[in-house]
Amino acid sequence: GNSVTQMEGPVTLSEEAFLTINCTYTATGYPSLFWYVQYPGEGLQLLLKATKADDKGSNKGFEATYRKETTSFHLEKGSVQVSDSAVYFCALSAGTGGFKTIFGAGTRLFVKA
């Protein structure tokens, strides 16, 4: 079945450090891939998405590239801020196996000033 695996957290970084959160997926068919962010006490917000191989999704300085050959969608940001502290979820929506969004376990990011 379809699934998403992402690196466990928490990840603790200093402000202006480089961020990478790894995400790999298993899917039948050709999924769309997403990163959602959950700030403390809030709901899930779509951060970025990519719908086909080699697409790069980007938003708010974050980016992720859809790598079909490695079934990966790693999230990166060149310089994190304290305000980026949140839980980040990698997710997919596939055309087969149902059209629900399937989430990874989430990675909590703490950014220290």
Add this chain to the structure above:
Amino acid sequence: EPEVTQTPSHQVTQMGQEVILRCVPISNHLYFYWYRQILGQKVEFLVSFYNNEISEKSEIFDDQFSVERPDGSNFTLKIRSTKLEDSAMYFCASSLQAERTEAFFGQGTRLTVV
């Protein structure tokens, strides 16, 4: 910007009581979902709904759960007889299309069963 709205934001109920969680999806969306997130854990799919019927449901969505779209705007999740383990954040979501498209999530309803 259109958004999914959920009410209430927090509900406390006694074990065995019925609760109804309410959602107003984005107006032109056709697919509706409920997810739950037990504190600090994974976001779990409960059910999807399209054309006034359930499209898919997970193992969690047993006979104690039901969904309804009573009118053209609301989408509800009912838990018939709540258990302590139903305590979680419940998220409603909607999407314009079914396959390979992003879902837009509400802010969630925190359900506490005591």
